[in-house]
Amino acid sequence: MDELSELLVEVVEEGAAIGFLPPLELHEARNYWESLLKSDVVLFIAKINNEIAGSIQLHLPTKQNGRHRGEIAKVMTHPNHRRNGIGRLLMQKAEESAKQAGISLLILDTREGDVSNQLYRSMGYNAAGRIPNYAKSADGQLHATIIYYKSL
Template identity: 65%
Template sequence: MDTVVTVEELKSTNEQIDELAQLLTQVVEDGASIGFLPPLSYSDARSYWEQALSTEVKLWVARVNDEILGSIQLHLCTKKNGNHRAEIAKLMTDPKARRKGIGRLLMQAAEERARMEGISLIVLDTREGDPSNLLYQSLGYLEAGRIPNYARSANGELHATVYYYKII
């Protein structure tokens, strides 16, 4: 039987905050480079989600059997000279659900919304060497450059980040 993934935009995190906090703590514990280091406390994860949404930050979740297994954010630029661009942020997939197309579906939802908002340029960054690089490249994102020693991992090692862009 095929797994059915549904993607939904959230206008509020209130009802899903426990699931979102669990997702965030799991992906951070698994080593994801999304701005946090393990161990990430459950209360810190909840605090993050309590303030994550705003008028310029859009959020989608991916569900399988009504369980949140992924999320993505689209940050709309509020600068007058940048209202044509947006940034993809915090794409995360539960470690047990990786390589099942969830990240791709979330990216497609964010891109579709970007088009609806009149966005013509999307940017993002990710840690060099992470599997997400392959996903972004497969979706037509082009490498703009790399910055060495950009992100610290749990063991203290510094890693480069790769910047990508896509004109839509």
């Protein structure tokens, strides 16, 4: 739990658009992970040399009319391990798990202009639309988000 909390604090401090603003306190990050354990979320963790290099969440469906769809969230790669395929590997694992769970449609969103957009497009995700002024950064600036989907 501590390593995940440290990863979350680190990527938020670097400006990741994952629902938190810096400065994120370690105890707040820990509370987040603890609450996640009680939900319908599958968490995947990538480790290199026994250290967490990244993580991803697969949110399982909870609505009766949406049992076929899941959501990818909080794709994080530690700054020391970026551009090494960790994000792609985590995405592949989440997609495999989704298929095994009977999910045929995945959705996700990410801040417009982030490098993650390239990853999602290269993995076959289609942009469904853009929502302006969706997320606020630490400096108060509002940013658009891009909504993606992929049929499995």
